[in-house]
Amino acid sequence: MVESTQVVNEGTSKELSGQETFNQGLLAFIDASPTPFHATQTMAKQLLTAGFVELLEGEKWMLENGKKYFFTRNFSSIIAFIYSPELVVDEGIRMMGAHTDSPCLRVKPNPEKIDHGYFQLGVEVYGGALLSTWFDRDLSLAGRVNYIDSQQQLRSTLVDFKDPIAVIPSLAIHLNREANEANKINKQEHLPPILMQIADDKTVDFTDWLRAQLELQGETDVVKVMDYELSFYDTQPSAIIGLQKEFIAASRLDNLLSCYVGLQSLINANSDKPALLICTDHEEVGSASVCGAQGPMLEHCLQRMIPDTEQRLRAIDHSLMMSVDNAHGIHPNYADKHDENHGPLLNNGAVIKVNNNQRYATNSETSSFFRKLCASNNVQPQVFVTRSDLGCGSTIGPITASEVGVKTIDIGVPTFAMHSIRELAGTQDAFNLSRVVTSFFQQ
Ligand SMILES: [Zn+2]
Numbered sequence: 068m069v070e071s072t073q074v075v076n077e078g079t080s081k082e083l084s085g086q087e088t089f090n091q092g093l094l095a096f097i098d099a100s101p102t103p104f105h106a107t108q109t110m111a112k113q114l115l116t117a118g119f120v121e122l123l124e125g126e127k128w129m130l131e132n133g134k135k136y137f138f139t140r141n142f143s144s145i146i147a148f149i150y151s152p153e154l155v156v157d158e159g160i161r162m163m164g165a166h167t168d169s170p171c172l173r174v175k176p177n178p179e180k181i182d183h184g185y186f187q188l189g190v191e192v193y194g195g196a197l198l199s200t201w202f203d204r205d206l207s208l209a210g211r212v213n214y215i216d217s218q219q220q221l222r223s224t225l226v227d228f229k230d231p232i233a234v235i236p237s238l239a240i241h242l243n244r245e246a247n248e249a250n251k252i253n254k255q256e257h258l259p260p261i262l263m264q265i266a267d268d269k270t271v272d273f274t275d276w277l278r279a280q281l282e283l284q285g286e287t288d289v290v291k292v293m294d295y296e297l298s299f300y301d302t303q304p305s306a307i308i309g310l311q312k313e314f315i316a317a318s319r320l321d322n323l324l325s326c327y328v329g330l331q332s333l334i335n336a337n338s339d340k341p342a343l344l345i346c347t348d349h350e351e352v353g354s355a356s357v358c359g360a361q362g363p364m365l366e367h368c369l370q371r372m373i374p375d376t377e378q379r380l381r382a383i384d385h386s387l388m389m390s391v392d393n394a395h396g397i398h399p400n401y402a403d404k405h406d407e408n409h410g411p412l413l414n415n416g417a418v419i420k421v422n423n424n425q426r427y428a429t430n431s432e433t434s435s436f437f438r439k440l441c442a443s444n445n446v447q448p449q450v451f452v453t454r455s456d457l458g459c460g461s462t463i464g465p466i467t468a469s470e471v472g473v474k475t476i477d478i479g480v481p482t483f484a485m486h487s488i489r490e491l492a493g494t495q496d497a498f499n500l501s502r503v504v505t506s507f508f509q510q
Contacts, residue, residue, distance in 0.1 A: 085498070086494065086495065086498040089331065089497070089498040089501060090307060090315060090494055090497070090498065092327070092331070093305075093315070093324065093327045093497060094304070094305040094306070094307070094315070094317065096109055096323065096326075096327045096330075097305045097317045097318065097319055097320070097323050097324075097327075098304050098305055098317075100319070100323055101207070101209040101227060101298065101300040101318075101319075102143075102171075102209050102210045102211070102225075102296075102298050102300070103143035103144075103167035103168045103348045104142050104143050104210060104211045104225050104296075105209060105225060105227065106143075106167045106323055106326060106346070107139050107142055107143050107144065107145045107167060107346070108142070108225060110137075110145050110147075110326065110330050110346065111137065111139060111145065113330060113334065114135075114137045114147050114330070114334070117135075117334040118135060119135040119136060119137045119147055120134060120135065120136050120137075121136075121137060121138065122136050122137065122138040123138065124138055124140065124367070128371050130150050130152075130371075130372065131150070132150065132151065132152055132153065133149075133150070133151065133339050134150055135147070135148070135149050135150070136148055136150060138368075140357065140358040140364050141348065141356075141357060141358035142211065142223070143167060143168070143348035143358055144167060144345075144346065144347040144348045144358035144359070144364060145167070145344075145345075145346050146343065146344065146345045146346075146364065146365065146368050147330075147333055147343070147344045148160070148341070148342065148343040148344070148368070148372065149333070149336070149338070149339065149340065149341060149342045149343075149508075150341070150372065151339050151340060151341040152372075152373070154339070154340060154341055155341040155372070155373060155378075155382045156373070156378045156381050156382050156385075157381075157385065158340065158341060158385055159341070159382050159383070159384070159385025159386035159387065160341040160342065160343050160369075160382060160386045161340060161341065161342045161343070161386070161387060161507050161508050161510075162342070162343045162344075162345065162386060162387065162388040162389065162473065163329045163332065163333075163343075163344050163345075163388070163389045163390075163391060163504055163507075163508075164329075164344075164345045164346070164347070164360065164388055164389070164390045164391065164463050164464070164467055165322050165325035165326045165328075165329050165344075165345075165346045165390075165391050165392065165463075166322045166325075166326075166346060166347055166348070166349075166350030166351070166354075166360070166392065166462075166463055167322075167323070167326060167346050167347065167348050168193075168194070168322075168348050168349055168350055168351050168352075169194070169318070169319040169321060169322070169323070169351065169486075170192075170193060170194035170195055170196035170197075170351050170486045171193050171194070171196060171298040171299060171300065172190040172191070172192060172193070172196070172201065172258060172260070172298065172299045173190060173191045173192075173193045173296065173297065173298050174188050174189070174190060174191075174208070174210075174273075174295070174297040174298075174299075175188070175189040175190060175191055176294070177189075178190070178273055179270070179271055179272070179273050180259055181265055181267065181269075181270070181271075184264050184265060184266065184267060185261045185263075185264060185265070186261070186262050186263045186264070186265045186271055187259040187260060187261050187262065188233070188259060188260060188262060188273065189259050190258050190259055190260065190299065192254050192258070193298065193351065193352065194351030194352055194486070195351065195486050196486055196488075197484070197485075197486045197487045197488070198252045198254070198258065199250060199252065200484075200487040200488040200489065201235055201258070201299075201488050202235050202236065202237045203234065203235070203236060203237050204234065204235070204301045204302075204303070204488055205231030205234065205301070205302045205303065206231060206232070206233040206234060206235070206260055206299045206300065206301060206302065207227070207228045207229055207230060207231055207232055207233070207299070207300055207302045208226075208227075208228045208232060208233065208297050208298070208299055208300075209225070209226060209227035209228065209229075209297065209298060209300060210225070210226060210295060210296045210297035210298050211223055211224070211225055211226075211295065211296045211297075212224055212225075212226050212277055212281060212292055212294075212295045212297075213292070213293045213294045213295065214278070214281070214286075214289045214290070214291060214292045214293055215289075215290050215291045215293060216288040216289065216290055217288050217290055219290075221293065222288075224281065224286050226277070226280060226281060226284065226295075226297070228280060229302070230302070231302045232262055233260035233261060233262045233299060234260060234261055235257075235258060235259075235260045235261070236261065260299060274291075274292040274295075275292075277292050277295065278291075278292050300318060300319075301318050301488045301489060303318075303489070305317035305318070307494060312494065313413075313414055313493060313494050313495075314413070314491050314492070314493060314494065315491070315492045315493070315494055315497070316489055316490075316491055317489065317490065317492075318488055318489055318490070319490075320393060320482055320490040320491075320492050321392065321393045321482065321485050321486065321490060322350070322391075322392050322393060324393065324480060324482075324492060324497050325391035325392055325393065325479060325480075326346045327497070328391060328497055328500050328501045328504055329344040329346065329391065329504065330344065330346075331501050331505075332344075332501050332504035332505040332507075332508055333508060335501075335505050336505050336508035336509050337509065338508060338509040340508065340509060340510070341382075342508040343368075345360075345364070345365055345368075345467075347359055347360045347362075347364065347463065350392075350462065350463055354463060354466050360463040360466045360467050360470070361466050361470060363470075365467065365470070365471055366470065366471060369382075369383070369471070383471060383472055383473050386473050386474070387433065387436065387473070387474050387475070387476070388428075388464070388467055388468070388471075388473045388474065388475040388476070389437070389475075389476055389478060389504065389507065390428060390462060390463050390464030390467060390468075390475055390476065390477045390478070391478055391479055391500070391504075392462040392463065392464075392477070392479045393479045393480055393481070393482045393485060393490075393492070394411055394418035394420055394451050394478075394479040394480065394481050394482065395411070395451065395481070395482070395483075395485060396410075396411050396412060396413045396481035396482055396483055397410030397411060397412065398483055404454070404457070405454065406452060406453070406454045406455070409450060409451050409452045411449040411450075411451050411481035412449070412481065413481050413482070413483070413491070413492065413493035413496065414493030414494065414495045414496060415447070415449055415481070415493075415496075416441070416446050416447050416448050416449050416496065416499065417441070417446070417448050417449070417478050417479065417480055417496060417499070417500045417503065418448065418449045418450065418451045418478060418479055418480065418481050419434050419437060419438070419448050419449070419450045419451070419476065419477075419478055420450075420451050420452075420462075420464075420477040420478060420479065421434070421450060421451065421452045422452065422453065422459045422461075424459070425465050426459040426460065426461040426465065427459075427461070427462070427464055427465065427477035428464035428465045428467075428468040428475035428476065428477050429464070429475070429476045429477045429478075430474075432474065433474055433475060433476035434450075434476060436476070437476050437478060437503075440503055440506060440507055440510075441503055443506065444499075444502050444503050444506055446499045446502070446503060448478070449481065451481075462477060462479075464476070464477035465477075478500075480492055480493070480496035480497055480500055481493065481496065
């Protein structure tokens with residue numbers, strides 16, 4: 068008991084600056100990534116800097132032994148890998164998966180609304196957002212815009228307004244005495260953010276307004292905006308908080324935290340072992356899409372890495388996927404929502420997620436492998452299984468396992484307030500998980 072405490076403390080004091088650097092990078096990554104498009108772009112930039120070569124799916128791949136590659140699909144999903152054809156059949160691929168999307172409010176195609184002199188945008192709820200947390204926030208807008216240029220070519224670009232330009236004000240408690248007991252939120256009526264005041268006889272064309280904004284951002288050849296995928300987001304920057312600075316407060320920790328863990332682990336894996344990171348869009352809406360985990364993106368990549376079917380199937384049998392997505396830490400104010408023996412604590416290590424009804428893909432073999440890996444890195448995993456009288460969430464793990472047939476473990480760092488506009492994690496967990504994943508990629 069004493070011995071193991073000493074090992075942990077020793078490790079913590081030695082690695083403190085490493086952890087701080089890691090967390091600063093994580094915060095910057097989240098703030099630079101208000102949408103899946105931006106997250107993919109941010110990851111691509113870091114991979115290029117780290118010496119990875121970008122591949123295009125529409126061109127012939129000429130892969131070279133020992134090189135590192137990545138490609139994107141829909142500019143919102145990304146796969147990066149270390150190519151080692153001589154090792155891959157017998158050793159398999161060390162894989163990690165995460166997702167780039169988070170619940171949010173998306174602007175509708177014809178969004179303009181003017182009501183009582185207020186200009187608003189109609190929004191569609193994306194995924195299972197905790198809607199009450201979207202009120203009274205200083206919101207901005209970001210995403211992808213598709214347009215026609217002066218050569219009549221269709222182009223796409225990313226936009227991020229950065230400034231707080233919108234707000235969804237709460238209704239005063241005096242006008243809703245039940246607000247603290249039963250605050251019903253009607254998704255159609257109550258969510259359109261207010262952007263400005265406007266005279267009732269004026270109109271605004273949102274796409275014209277977007278074009279003007281793109282010009283401000285340096286996109287000067289936008290003749291006509293054809294369509295867009297834009298999300299509102301909270302402009303409050305990510306922060307390290309708590310009396311002892313033990314918490315990370317940020318938007319989209321689910322699941323940009325895991326994307327960042329995977330990215331840093333793959334970049335830092337000083338190894339020629341076959342390794343692969345996949346971060347896909349659309350997890351929050353079921354993953355069934357061209358670029359989602361239920362689509363063929365990973366399968367297509369494996370076919371191009373290992374064209375021979377016999378060899379590919381042998382490699383898959385020797386592979387393991389770590390599906391990394393955040394877990395629910397036990398909340399002191401709502402402790403009865405957890406099984407009494409399965410209440411993960413923040414800053415107490417990554418969580419192995421178990422569900423025998425296959426909402427998670429973990430089995431005793433994959434969890435034992437992960438426990439052993441944690442032990443060799445002097446960290447202790449926790450375990451989560453939902454209360455027997457509560458339903459269980461799911462993630463990309465079971466989807467990838469059933470699509471590709473790769474052995475999978477579902478893990479993730481414990482967090483509070485999942486799907487809130489501002490979630491909470493511990494400052495130690497992401498860093499420690501990245502040490503474990505790095506060693507996984509290297510072994
Ligand atoms: Zn998630």
